[in-house]
Amino acid sequence: MEIPGNTELLTAREAGLVTCQRCARVWPLGTEECARCGSTLQSRDLGSLNRVWALWVAGLICYIPANLYPMLVTDTLLESSQSTIVGGAVEIAKHGSYGIAAIILIASVLIPVGKFLAIAYLATSVKRGSNTSAERRTHMYEVVEFIGRWSMIDVFVVAILSALVQLSVVASIHPGPASLTFALSVIFTMLSAQAFDTRLFWDRQEREGITLG
Amino acid sequence: MCYRARPWFVLPVYRVCCRVTDLDHTPLPYGASDLSELMACPHCDALYRARTPGWNERAVCARCHLVLIAPKRKAGIKIIALTLAMLVLLVAATFFPFLDISVQGFGNKASILDSATAFQSGPMALLSVAVAAMILVIPLLRMMLVLYVLMPIVRDETPFPHARRAFRLSQKLKPWAMAEIFAIGCAVALVKVADLATIGFGPAFWMFSALVVIVIFNDRYLCTWSVWKSLETQNS
Structure with missing residues (x-):
């Protein structure tokens, strides 16, 4: 289900969010642990x-x-x-x-x-x-x-x-x-x-x- | 959005369908509850608003084409059934004779456990530990973890304690479970000795072959995002 159209893609980091690489959940930047799966969060490692x-x-x-x-x-x-x-x-x-x-x-x-x-x-x-x-x-x-x-x-x-x-x-x-x-x-x-x-x-x-x- | 009324595997799960383009950097325009409706690609960090896809549809990252969500109908119960079958096959395959060989009256039988412990002298014993872990212990552990996590979810009950930790561990261990690679290794080994000796297949060989096919099917059913979603909604 890919969406064609404008390529203006926002990243989680630009939106002031940090992504959990294990479960794909996003949290506000600066959060240290994902409350959903418990992984350590880092915007960029x-x-x-x-x-x-x-x-x-x-x-x-x-x-x-x-x-x-x-x-x-x-x-x-x-x-x-x-x-x-x-x-x-x-x-x-x-x-x-x-x-x-x-x-x-x-x-x-x-x-x-x-x-x-x-x-x-x-x-x-x-x-x-x-x-x-x-x-x-x-x-x-x-x-x-x-x-x-x-x-x-x-x-x-x-x-x-x-x-x-x-x-x-x-x-x-x-x-x-x-x-x-x-x-x-x-x-x-x-x-x-x-x-x-x-x-x-x-x-x-x-x-x-x-x-x- | 109500998640508790129905088990997760018959619920429509989100589809990534619109990009978030109207977010400011600061202050964050979303409260904590709204954040649960967003998701980002773990490989390229593109932000999405998760929406419900149809069954057998896949939500793919528009930027790097990673499959983000791929819900399958009744996946939970299928995975449990297949995992139970795998558990039985793996335990049985461990102890039954696996392959036998004979040349000029001399013969030998080997079980999977024999293969795993073939490295014995000095530091090579470490390799026995690693091989036993990769072909037996880790696959077994993963099967049990997946059962532990999914059993309550498919019955729409509160997950067992530490279910999140269990699922995280099972995902971390995934690349190290190499039962299927071992099975292909058997094929290569057989080709190597086929000229020199007569090879016989024990019951464990066929069990292991069946196991490999099931492993491949099973992996297709598991949509990790859906599992995390239901762990989140049913546990809070």
Whole structure:
């Protein structure tokens, strides 16, 4: 039920109100707690960028060992092999399953790296401004927030394989140290995205007088 | 506007339909009671006067297109029914055998609990705690919180004590409930070992699959704004 027409949209802040980001209720500016849902109220969360960057860095630091150390350790009768994320995908591709290799590469390399880049871009755009409209950036944020949790799929795959493939001498799979750092990296980037206050995009846009498309 | 006479899920819920353009900065032209008729988009802060939409209509923010209100007919009772079903499925799926594998006479069975506790050595145990939380504890907790909040509301009774806190917690935990992601993870894991071994599906596998479908439907029914509205009006 979108309403076309004039684009003179008033924000809650301009009306002297503060919005509850949890339940969308508005209160007079200066109210500290939402009386409807009990959340803490802040018209604009100016400290949010610091938290976004801190968690972003923590996520990136965890992501490096996640790629260097083995994700899975496979013991068979003859040998013990360790595979990293990329190494595992290459191995599968060598066996001819290009589709699965592609899925693994997209889920554990492309999406996490894309997420780091997207969050960094969004955070810098608040400080420096951007040619991209606030609407597009808000969409980008929503995509990052939606996709973020799905990176956890890798850790779950390791968990399932390690629990299932325990066939004494024939074959057994154990989790490698990278599964821990990869999980931490996903958790930190999720927290980083959640710390973002998207209302900051729109303020900047209004100040610069960019018209909405 | 009377909210108490009828349960919330058959009431028309507000639709965002007119922008507030005639507000002064100060002094505030609205008293506290009028403020409850306003709402603002949590993503872009655009201010709206909330109005009643029809069933299955959606109120979308004109500026950033976030869905603000999406009431569904009889959502409350549907959510309760689906949540009860999920509760039964999840508890049962936890203990029944999930998958089994066999190669050259060697075999093994794993339950979901085994998968969650697969990380055991040293600091990896932390990961077991996190995985168990994401695929079992948090989904279970959220289901119980939602039941706690919605049960009195659909019967048009006063909400249970701390219902607001319970609903807030359930919303906060939402991104961390990853049962459906675990289910897709199963599919990927199966593809990986399918060449090497024979895989059998236990009853828990099918329960978990059903659970994922219900989770997706259930999320569609829940309109958080409507729930907050009814918690506000029935609790005061």
